Amino acid sequence: MSAQASQTGHALQRVLTLCGQLNAERELPRLLELIAREGSKILDCERVTIFLLDRERCELISQVTLDGEKIRLDARLGIAGACAMTGQMIKVEDAQQDQRFYTAVDARTSFQTRSVLAIPLRNPADDVIGTFQCLNKRSGSFTPDDEQTASTLAKQAAIAIETANLVQNLTQQRVQLEAENTQLRKEVEGRFSTQNIIGTSDTIQLIIRLIDQIRDSSVDVLITGESGTGKEMVAKAIHYNSPRARRPFVAINCAAMPDTLIESELFGHEKGSFTDAQARRIGKFEEANGGTLFLDEIGDLSPAAQVKILRVLQERVLDRVGGRTSIPVDVRVIAATNADLDHAIKAGRFRTDLYFRLKVVTIHTPALRDIREDIPLLARVFLQRYCQAMGTPQKSFSAGAIRCLAQHDWLGNVRELENEIKRLVVSTRRATIAEEDLSEAVRTAASRPGAPYGSTGRSLKNAVEELEKRLIADALKRCRRNQVQAARLLGLSRQGLIKKMQRYGLKSS
Numbered sequence: 001m002s003a004q005a006s007q008t009g010h011a012l013q014r015v016l017t018l019c020g021q022l023n024a025e026r027e028l029p030r031l032l033e034l035i036a037r038e039g040s041k042i043l044d045c046e047r048v049t050i051f052l053l054d055r056e057r058c059e060l061i062s063q064v065t066l067d068g069e070k071i072r073l074d075a076r077l078g079i080a081g082a083c084a085m086t087g088q089m090i091k092v093e094d095a096q097q098d099q100r101f102y103t104a105v106d107a108r109t110s111f112q113t114r115s116v117l118a119i120p121l122r123n124p125a126d127d128v129i130g131t132f133q134c135l136n137k138r139s140g141s142f143t144p145d146d147e148q149t150a151s152t153l154a155k156q157a158a159i160a161i162e163t164a165n166l167v168q169n170l171t172q173q174r175v176q177l178e179a180e181n182t183q184l185r186k187e188v189e190g191r192f193s194t195q196n197i198i199g200t201s202d203t204i205q206l207i208i209r210l211i212d213q214i215r216d217s218s219v220d221v222l223i224t225g226e227s228g229t230g231k232e233m234v235a236k237a238i239h240y241n242s243p244r245a246r247r248p249f250v251a252i253n254c255a256a257m258p259d260t261l262i263e264s265e266l267f268g269h270e271k272g273s274f275t276d277a278q279a280r281r282i283g284k285f286e287e288a289n290g291g292t293l294f295l296d297e298i299g300d301l302s303p304a305a306q307v308k309i310l311r312v313l314q315e316r317v318l319d320r321v322g323g324r325t326s327i328p329v330d331v332r333v334i335a336a337t338n339a340d341l342d343h344a345i346k347a348g349r350f351r352t353d354l355y356f357r358l359k360v361v362t363i364h365t366p367a368l369r370d371i372r373e374d375i376p377l378l379a380r381v382f383l384q385r386y387c388q389a390m391g392t393p394q395k396s397f398s399a400g401a402i403r404c405l406a407q408h409d410w411l412g413n414v415r416e417l418e419n420e421i422k423r424l425v426v427s428t429r430r431a432t433i434a435e436e437d438l439s440e441a442v443r444t445a446a447s448r449p450g451a452p453y454g455s456t457g458r459s460l461k462n463a464v465e466e467l468e469k470r471l472i473a474d475a476l477k478r479c480r481r482n483q484v485q486a487a488r489l490l491g492l493s494r495q496g497l498i499k500k501m502q503r504y505g506l507k508s509s
């Protein structure tokens with residue numbers, strides 16, 4: 001082997017050793033420094049400078065200068081620029097005699113360039129990402145062997161730079177996402193904390209206390225109450241106040257699911273377990289693992305699903321539909337119903353054992369007409385909230401308006417009250433909301449001075465409206481909230497039904 005060949009082999013050997021170090025370095029500035037330092041030793045030159053190309057601004061950026069500052073220069077200038085723009089290697093014996101030579105950098109770095117070997121840095125997709133530039137060969141000039149060594153080194157350096165860039169971007173994104181995530185979590189936890197449960201009545205205060213008492217345990221909970229009384233709100237308050245808050249809260253409406261689908265929805269299924277099961281699917285129980293599963297309208301569960309749920313509650317394991325092995329799950333179950341479960345049990349539609357298993361901790365959310373003392377506070381808080389949300393100046397209620405609100409029966413409960421206030425914020429221009437601004441049904445409640453709050457002594461219009469609301473709620477339930485079918489059953493158009501549902505604060509799903 002000739003002396004020259006052995007020298008080249010030696011240089012390549014050193015490049016190889018350097019590669020190991022490059023691969024281990026993920027910090028871009030340190031990586032560039034390492035390439036420059038070791039590169040100049042391997043190539044026996046005074047300096048190696050790495051320029052990275054900023055295509056958008058057509059600039060070359062050098063990270064390494066003597067004072068640790070970055071240099072930015074126009075990529076159309078200088079030898080390094082010509083190399084990056086053409087993608088060609090450039091070798092210059094005497095830079096001072098070369099027209100392309102750009103003196104400003106030398107001036108900046110107090111360096112005197114003599115010979116230059118500039119190699120384009122290319123990423124694995126073959127795009128030029130910068131220039132690898134060797135300056136002032138210590139003895140003689142840059143040889144073809146130097147070109148080969150420098151090219152090999154530049155290739156490895158480009159890969160390491162791309163990787164470091166990628167890692168840097170990912171790290172930055174992760175830090176940003178984590179910050180966003182923490183912020184969002186705080187918002188969600190704040191939004192669903194017990195502080196947002198409004199009411200000074202004993203009943204509401206008792207509920208708040210109970211939520212606090214059970215927060216650290218994983219005990220399952222049954223929430224009963226009419227539609228719109230805050231069952232889901234209570235369920236979320238339990239979850240977001242518990243140690244499970246950082247894990248998922250998963251809600252499923254058992255009434256909105258056909259019996260045939262509910263099992264696979266809850267427990268998941270294995271591929272091919274039934275005709276259209278194309279792929280394996282995780283069920284809601286598994287999705288909620290570590291967190292809370294909210295089973296809404298549990299009274300509507302099919303008997304088969306009831307058995308399976310009982311097994312999960314008792315043994316904390318589940319079987320996917322078509323699956324052979326049991327999967328352990330750690331889920332707190334909060335079930336809710338606005339139906340009379342006792343009645344469902346007597347009719348044989350609900351399992352007694354499941355009922356007893358669930359009802360250990362029961363929370364009953366009161367109908368709004370049973371906590372009338374909370375109506376003024378609720379109304380004022382909602383008014384303030386929606387004025388703020390809609391960017392309108394704050395409004396207030398006249399004493400008469402508050403009296404009407406407190407006397408109305410609110411069959412749609414807090415949801416109906418909330419909808420009434422939302423509507424008032426949009427429709428009232430004056431700063432004080434008066435009696436006559438209220439919707440007719442609410443107003444008529446007060447036109448019966450001294451009238452009892454119950455179902456007697458009300459106006460015909462009021463009574464008819466209440467009956468109408470009950471019929472709509474009932475039809476929706478019977479049709480599993482399918483609005484087209486419910487509208488048909490009631491002899492209404494779908495649009496007509498939706499209008500009435502909105503007016504009465506009935507939920508669409």
Ligand SMILES: Nc1ncnc2c1ncn2[C@@H]1O[C@H](COP(=O)(O)OP(=O)(O)OP(=O)(O)O)[C@@H](O)[C@H]1O
Binds near residue numbers: 197
């Ligand atoms: N005490 C309360 N304080 C503040 N907001 C309340 C209160 N009770 C209910 N709400 C609000 O009323 C609306 C309806 O509540 P939610 O959806 O929890 O009722 P629900 O009992 O689950 O009704 P449904 O049976 O129809 O599903 C929500 O916007 C909720 O935030």
Ligand SMILES: [Mg+2]
Binds near residue numbers: 231232296
């Ligand atoms: Mg609900």
